[in-house]
Amino acid sequence: MKFAEEFRNPEAARKLLAAIERVVGEIGATAEKPVHIMEICGGHTHAIFRYGLDKLTPPGLEFIHGPGCPVCVLPMSRVDECVQIAEREGVIFTTFGDAMRVPGTRKSLMQAKADGADIRMVYSPLDALELARRNPEREVVFFGLGFETTTPSTAFTLQQAAREGITNFSVFCNHITVPPPIKALLDDPHMLLDGFVGPGHVSMVIGVHPYDFIAEEYHKPIVVAGFEPLDLLQSVLMVLEQIRDGRAEVENQYARVVPEHGNPASIAAMADVYEPRPSFEWRGLGEIDASGLRIREAYRAFDAEEKFGIGYAAGPRHVEEPEGCECGAVMTGRIKPVACPQFGKGCTPEMPLGALMVSSEGACAAYYQYGGARAVEAAE
Amino acid sequence: MCLGIPGQIVEITDEARMMAMAEVSGVRREVNVIPVATGPLAGLIDKWALIHVGFAMSLIDEDEAAATLEALEGLGEAQETLEAMAAGEAALEEQP
Ligand code: SF4
Numbered sequence: 001m002k003f004a005e006e007f008r009n010p011e012a013a014r015k016l017l018a019a020i021e022r023v024v025g026e027i028g029a030t031a032e033k034p035v036h037i038m039e040i041c042g043g044h045t046h047a048i049f050r051y052g053l054d055k056l057t058p059p060g061l062e063f064i065h066g067p068g069c070p071v072c073v074l075p076m077s078r079v080d081e082c083v084q085i086a087e088r089e090g091v092i093f094t095t096f097g098d099a100m101r102v103p104g105t106r107k108s109l110m111q112a113k114a115d116g117a118d119i120r121m122v123y124s125p126l127d128a129l130e131l132a133r134r135n136p137e138r139e140v141v142f143f144g145l146g147f148e149t150t151t152p153s154t155a156f157t158l159q160q161a162a163r164e165g166i167t168n169f170s171v172f173c174n175h176i177t178v179p180p181p182i183k184a185l186l187d188d189p190h191m192l193l194d195g196f197v198g199p200g201h202v203s204m205v206i207g208v209h210p211y212d213f214i215a216e217e218y219h220k221p222i223v224v225a226g227f228e229p230l231d232l233l234q235s236v237l238m239v240l241e242q243i244r245d246g247r248a249e250v251e252n253q254y255a256r257v258v259p260e261h262g263n264p265a266s267i268a269a270m271a272d273v274y275e276p277r278p279s280f281e282w283r284g285l286g287e288i289d290a291s292g293l294r295i296r297e298a299y300r301a302f303d304a305e306e307k308f309g310i311g312y313a314a315g316p317r318h319v320e321e322p323e324g325c326e327c328g329a330v331m332t333g334r335i336k337p338v339a340c341p342q343f344g345k346g347c348t349p350e351m352p353l354g355a356l357m358v359s360s361e362g363a364c365a366a367y368y369q370y371g372g373a374r375a376v377e378a379a380e
Numbered sequence: 381m382c383l384g385i386p387g388q389i390v391e392i393t394d395e396a397r398m399m400a401m402a403e404v405s406g407v408r409r410e411v412n413v414i415p416v417a418t419g420p421l422a423g424l425i426d427k428w429a430l431i432h433v434g435f436a437m438s439l440i441d442e443d444e445a446a447a448t449l450e451a452l453e454g455l456g457e458a459q460e461t462l463e464a465m466a467a468g469e470a471a472l473e474e475q476p
Pocket residue numbers: 324325326327328330337340341342343344347353354355356357364
């Protein structure tokens with residue numbers, strides 16, 4: 001356990017790892033018949049690889065990397081639509097930097113920028129609104145992306161734009177919600193999952209109760225976790241103990257940041273600005289019911305899909321994923337990244353083919369970055 | 381973009397728009413405090429908050445802030461966030 005030295009508190013890490021080993025044994029899980037725990041959040045995936053938690057924990061425990069990286073689940077069609085908007089005359093297209101390299105059918109936003117589109121990386125939707133104030137003759141579009149952690153910020157920004165009567169600002173809304181894809185995974189007959197580590201920062205906004213259905217209807221444990229390595233280890237232990245004891249509960253390991261009922265101001269702003277779409281497309285997972293948000297009628301003037309007549313406003317559409325790409329299988333835990341024929345060959349962090357290779361929160365990029373050459377060799 | 385970063389609120393800059401100056405790893409950045417504003421805004425001064433894409437999303441204590449920052453540094457996320465903040469400033473000035 002020499003890696004444990006890297007922890008803020010190596011002694012605590014060692015104790016937690018010993019307890020995990022013991023409970024995995026009590027469950028009777030082995031390398032051949034492991035217990036499967038999904039960490040939903042991409043930040044957790046990154047931390048697991050960064051600290052080698054998958055290697056420090058016993059072989060009877062297997063991590064399945066969930067769909068909680070908004071960049072990774074962005075379908076090609078949406079990237080294409082971003083490029084379409086960005087290439088319009090007079091548009092300033094603003095986006096979080098994370099989305100710049102996600103491949104589209106024709107090009108990524110990075111390539112569109114190189115080709116002359118006015119695309120700017122912003123830190124906050126408030127930066128985009130400020131650009132609209134400073135450039136009244138231009139149309140400023142913000143690429144709203146992310147789960148419940150970033151969704152309120154776009155809502156607050158739209159409310160502010162409405163209060164100021166700004167007319168040259170709109171949002172291309174791609175905000176998605178965490179519970180529906182989990183439900184979709186639980187409904188999958190091939191599903192192997194025994195329990196979940198839940199995303200702490202999403203619960204900071206929505207609270208812990210949106211996960212009640214996991215325990216009540218599907219009888220699986222979920223523990224809402226912080227993203228420090230010790231938080232993760234402790235949460236994994238809590239999930240394992242529930243499995244051992246035959247319990248299925250929603251527990252909150254991250255109570256120091258996550259209030260039971262979330263953040264009321266953010267919940268109110270989201271309810272004011274958005275409504276669920278009938279369905280939304282996820283890369284690798286397909287259309288999932290009520291998993292995406294769209295802008296309500298009252299804020300229609302700020303909806304880029306309506307303003308430019310594209311996306312879901314233009315009718316149903318679907319774009320195939322690139323050939324040989326196994327993102328979907330990786331995302332549902334059916335295969336490991338190294339089992340994808342493109343891994344480390346046609347697909348690297350420098351030249352990503354699939355979205356899981358774009359962000360350090362994507363399982364493939366995490367494998368590549370921390371497994372490095374070893375992972376590529378293993379694939380060969 | 382998903383994890384947020386701890387910052388200390390040092391000054392209220394615009395009451396009407398609920399904006400405050402926060403200090404994040406020695407860098408100053410204006411943030412919106414609507415999510416954590418439950419009383420008079422002046423009460424937020426010196427408090428620590430987790431800041432997500434320009435919004436103070438939750439108040440945390442100083443120890444939690446330090447531990448979170450360390451975890452973010454371990455993941456390389458703190459640097460990425462500071463770079464994103466700088467890129468955001470630059471985007472405002474950029475000419476097409
Ligand atoms: S290696 Fe690339 S193409 Fe294959 S699953 Fe990962 S991201 Fe997708």
